[in-house]
Amino acid sequence: MTNDPTRPLLAVRDLGVSFTRKGAPDVRAVDGVSFDVSPGQTVGLVGESGSGKSVTSLAVMGLLPRRNVRVDGRVIFDDDDLLTLPRERMRDIRGRDMAMVFQDPMTSLNPVVPIGVQVTEVIERHQQLSGDAADKAAAELLDRVGIPDPTRRLREYPHQLSGGMRQRALIAMALACRPRLLIADEPTTALDVTIQAQILELLKELVHDSGAALIMITHDLGVVAGLCDTVHVMYSGRVVEGAQRRELFARPRHPYTGGLLASVPRLDAARGTPLHPIPGSPTDVLAWPSGCAFAPRCHHRVDACTDGPPPLENIGGRSLRCVNPLPTTEEVPA
Amino acid sequence: MTAQPSAAGADPVPTGRDQREIDPDDVLLSVRGLQVHFPIRRGILVERQVGAVKAVDGVDLAVPRGSTVGLVGESGCGKTTFGRAVLRLVEPTGGTVTFDGTDLRELDAEQMRRQRRQMQMVFQDPMASLDPRQSVESVLTEPLRAHDIGGDHRARVRELLDVVGLPASAASRYPHEFSGGQRQRVGIARAIALEPQLIVADEPVSALDVSIQAQVVNLLEQLQDRLGLTYLVIAHDLAVVRHIADVVAVMYLGGLVEQAPSDELYATPLHPYTRALMSAVPIPDPDVEESRERILLTGDLPSPAAPPSGCRFHTRCPFRQETRCDDERPALREIRPGHTVACHWAEDIEAGRIAPRESAVVEPDVSTA
Amino acid sequence: MSLSQVEAATESDQVEQPVGNLRQAAWRRLRRDPVAITGFVLIAMFIVVAVLAPLIAPYDPRDTPGAGTITPTNIPGPSAEHWFGLDEQGRDELSRVIYGARQSLLVGVVAMLLGMAGGMVLGVLAGAFGRWVDSVVMRIVDIMLSIPGLLMAIAIAAVLGRSLTSVMIAIAAVNVPIFARLLRGQMMSQRESDYVLAARSLGVRRRSIVLSHVLPNSMSPVIVQATLTLATAIIEAAALSFLGLGGADPAVPEWGRMLASTQRYLASAPHLALFPGLAIMVAALGFTLIGERLREALDPKYRR
Incomplete structure (x- = not known):
């Protein structure tokens, strides 16, 4: 891949999101999240529910509600700090330069408006096309994302399309303005595996053809393994480990990353291969201020883990938030 | 092979199992030509049947005693309907279901109700499958009461909680107070409360967080070894099914397309x-x-x-x-x-x-x- | 949609879970809700006034202390002696409004209870047995619903003769199909739920499933409806007695009848319409506020 690593397209620095509620202490859903996305690069954000991965993406897109939410840190896109931009500018950027695809294609589409109207609306707004030209562009777009018979499909309503087709339509809408950054939040989680494979292949192809960067948000390590250049693993609102994909999968240093890899059953593992679950559950924890939030579930825990919040350190191109990482010699063979 | 992290303080290290003796001819559950057709009715005053959704259309499946058979397929293939039809939670429209020599479709309602003691179910969504206003104790004693089983119910509840790895204090709590994984443990405890022979598990881990799934998979395996259970595991996740099942059947649009021992199917x-x-x-x-x-x-x-x-x-x-x-x-x-x-x-x-x-x-x- | 994701994210970050069951949690929420508290206060006032009417009322509602001073064109309004003024027969309006609360509360509560009981019987029959029982019951309910409520109440009250009992039965009858349909719908959807399937798969007897799972989980909207019905029952009772279908003894104060008898004096003595009207409004408002907030508190969708 031909990236220019010297100047990232998107630089997230020390991003934090707090949800404030009257009469209750603030909930720090995201804290100290930093990562770069170079032009054309595909970056994975991996985490379980409550890890803050979706909130991070919404913060980057400026889609968090203003009420009861506090966002801090910096999100630099093209020399602009998106967090300080006025709403109007942000809305311009979001449609034109950045777009998002959500998990549930049904709720992301308006159920009472034909697909065609929804797609052409995006085109009209961002490409200054209208009427027949916009219709034609919409049909081309659907065709490009692999929807057969696009002119007929444009007249149909969302419920007449299958889940996979709806997700394709959403991807088409996201790509309508040729964004330079696409954020996909669990785009295949609601879909069957065979359909997931189609959508992932489509995303890979589209990103490759258009040169757009992609942030892939998922809970599935398998999805990022085949797709992403860099992967950041999140736990309880923080990035705990981030590295080049091959590095991360071959030599996980954070016990959480290692634990996840050892706990998922693999299709290619011989039957009888034991699974090593991570004990406890991810919702027990919100305790970063007093130490590593993963410590209660960690088999590699030492006393220092609960002395205070571990910093995010950068070791040889890998970011790691752990005071007692797994040794480098411990390899996960393929 | 995955690396084994040095397991200090983690769960007891599970070792490769598969030393179970399974006689493929000792069939506990035998399904022949099972059909479940849901009628499509139309009409304003008088409804007429205009067609049928053939959710399950002629499926044969044998589940040997003590084994795990996995049924894989994507949404809409009829696997969930199949699992329910086997337990007669949905009435089959054709075929036979023989459980331990008994033709289930011949039983009347009360006989079937009593038969349920031998065959239980684990559900996909542990929150939805538990009554929100029932305490765990009530959840676990309900099957005992339904089948008029006497004895010390409180002791039995403690024992069941212990078997599935929950503290005894869980008994007085309500479903919403637990995490997803713990709730699924409650669901499993309920399923084994009657010491059934067969458990049909419909997507037992797919609603759970990734790091929790392995806990529940391991628990199901431990229980099988300990209690000699027979499993029919229904799931869309081929990797989970391959891990847990001895034999895997693949379903597509109401019918089986392939069936083979787990490793053979993969190879x-x-x-x-x-x-x-x-x-x-x-x-x-x-x-x-x-x-x-x-x-x-x-x-x-x-x-x-x-x-x-x-x-x-x-x-x-x-x-x-x-x-x-x-x-x-x-x-x-x-x-x-x-x-x-x-x-x-x-x-x-x-x-x-x-x-x-x-x-x-x-x-x-x-x-x- | 992005909002719901944010909520989902905060939800899962929430460590403190409310202890106890749904009803207790709903109660806790209501206690902190200013609107619900307003409703509680209004209803408490209404009940206290109704129960303690003989102690609170300054005059006997049948006495006519102002009999001598009253003429059709001169009905004194509020004064230090008679806070709400006098009515057209020279009786103390305040005392009559206070005693009227008794009738309203009695009619409201009894009519609501009767209506709920009748509706629940039909609803449980339809919801528990389904099939043809459901069809028959629901057709009856449809027919009842197709008759305008007030018309049916008038018809029933007319057939049964003028008495408070017939007012109660009439209002109850109007509410029976509403409760029946609500409960039946709830039970139908609960019957499809996973935990009912789970109970069936355990071999729990059908009666036990209905009574210990389906019915209790279907009751929340019924309770809400009962609260709102109290409000409408009070208004309907007033309407019936306004139309001359109230209790047999005209001396017993009823808000609706008080309104009716003031029609002729509206120009000269507007206070006679104002005070009973306000009383009806405040009582109905109290129950409505509670009902609406209860609906939100019991519905997981509204949780925050």
Whole structure:
């Protein structure tokens, strides 16, 4: 891949999101999240529910509600700090330069408006096309994302399309303005595996053809393994480990990353291969201020883990938030 | 093989199991030609049946005592309906279900109710399958009360909680006070409360967080070893099923397309659908992901109300041939010992005499360094 | 949609889960809700006034302390002696409004209870047995619903003769189909739920499933409806007695009848319409506020 690593397209620095509620202490859903996305690069954000991965993406897109939410840190896109931009500018950027695809294609589409109207609306707004030209562009777009018979499909309503087709339509809408950054939040989680494979292949192809960067948000390590250049693993609102994909999968240093890899059953593992679950559950924890939030579930825990919040350190191109990482010699063979 | 992290303070290290003795001829559950058709009715005043959704359409399956049979398929293939029909939670419209020598469809309502003691179910969504206003104690004693089982119910509740790895204090709590994984443990405790022989587990882990799934999979395995349970595990996740099941059956649009021992199925999938399904499952390993060939299916699942003629998979099959596929429904036939497949061309495909359409194959990604 | 994701994210970050069951949690929420508290206060006032009427009322509602001073064109309004003024027969309006609360509360509560009981019987029959029982019961309910409520109440009250009992029965009859349909719908959807399937798969007897799972989980909207019905029952009772279908003894104060008898004096003595009207409004408002907030508190969708 031909990236220019010297100047990232998107630089997230020390991003934090707090949800404030009257009469209750603030909930720090995201804290100290930093990562770069170079032009054309595909970056994975991996985490379980409550890890803050979706909130991070919404913060980057400026889609968090203003009420009861506090966002801090910096999100630099093209020399602009998106967090300080006025709403109007942000809305311009979001449609034109950045777009998002959500998990549930049904709720992301308006159920009472034909697909065609929804797609052409995006085109009209961002490409200054209208009427027949916009219709034609919409049909081309659907065709490009692999929807057969696009002119007929444009007249149909969302419920007449299958889940996979709806997700394709959403991807088409996201790509309508040729964004330079696409954020996909669990785009295949609601879909069957065979359909997931189609959508992932489509995303890979589209990103490759258009040169757009992609942030892939998922809970599935398998999805990022085949797709992403860099992967950041999140736990309880923080990035705990981030590295080049091959590095991360071959030599996980954070016990959480290692634990996840050892706990998922693999299709290619011989039957009888034991699974090593991570004990406890991810919702027990919100305790970063007093130490590593993963410590209660960690088999590699030492006393220092609960002395205070571990910093995010950068070791040889890998970011790691752990005071007692797994040794480098411990390899996960393929 | 995955690396084993030095397990200090973690769960007891599970070791490879599979030392169980299973006699394939000692069949606990035998299903023959099972059909579940849901009528489609139309009409304003007088409803007429205008068709049927053939959710399950002629499925044979044998589950040997003490074994785990996995049933895999994507949404809409009828696997959930199959699991419920086996337990007569949905009334089958045809075929037989024989459990331990008893033809379940011959039983009247009260006989069936008593029969349920022997066959239990674990559900996908542990929150939805627990009554929100029932305490765990009440959840676990309800089956005992329903079958008039005496004895010390409190002691039994403590024992059940202990077996599934929950503290005794959980008994007085309500479902919403637990995490997803703990709730599923409660659901499993309820399923084993009556010491059943068979447990039908419908997507037992798919609603759980990734790091929790392995806990529940391991628990199910431990319980099988300890209590001699027989499992029918229904899931969409091929990796989970391959891990847990001795024999895997693959379902597509109401019918089985292939059935084989777990390792055999993985090593040599014979049905084109199984191949596509297998190649679509992502594997958390960049090297594997980059080196494998992917077969992409086109189109969507046809409607089970109007299934395609001939082989039901022919509309999406990358190996489809001009003859037979469109008009002749293939029967399951045994191609190797214990390995059956419903495809006219299975031998030719395996031998490489028939190649998939080129557009359906995604070659390994060679561009990455 | 992005909002719901944010909520989902905060939800899962929430460590403190409310202890106890749904009803207790709903109660806790209501206690902190200013609107619900307003409703509680209004209802408490209404009940206290109704129960303690003989102690609170400054005059006997049948006495006519102002009999001598009253003429059709001169009905004194509020004064230090008679806070709400006098009515057209020279009786103390305040005392009559206070005693009227008794009738309203009695009619409201009894009519609501009767209506709920009748509706629940039909609803449980339809919801528990389904099939043809459901069809028959629901057709009856449809027919009842197709008759305008007030018309049916008038018809029933007319058939049964003028008495408070017939007012109660009439209002109850109007509410029976509403409760029946609500409960039946709830039970039908609960019957489809996973935990009912789970109970069936355990071999729990059908009666036990209905009584210990389906019915209790279907009751929340019924309770809400009961609260709102109290409000409408009070208004309907007033309407019936306004139309001359109230209790037999005209001396017993009823808000609706008080309104009716003031029609002729509206120009000269507007206070006679104002005070009973306000009383009806405040009582109905109290129950409505509670009902609406209860609906939100019991519905997981509204949780925050």
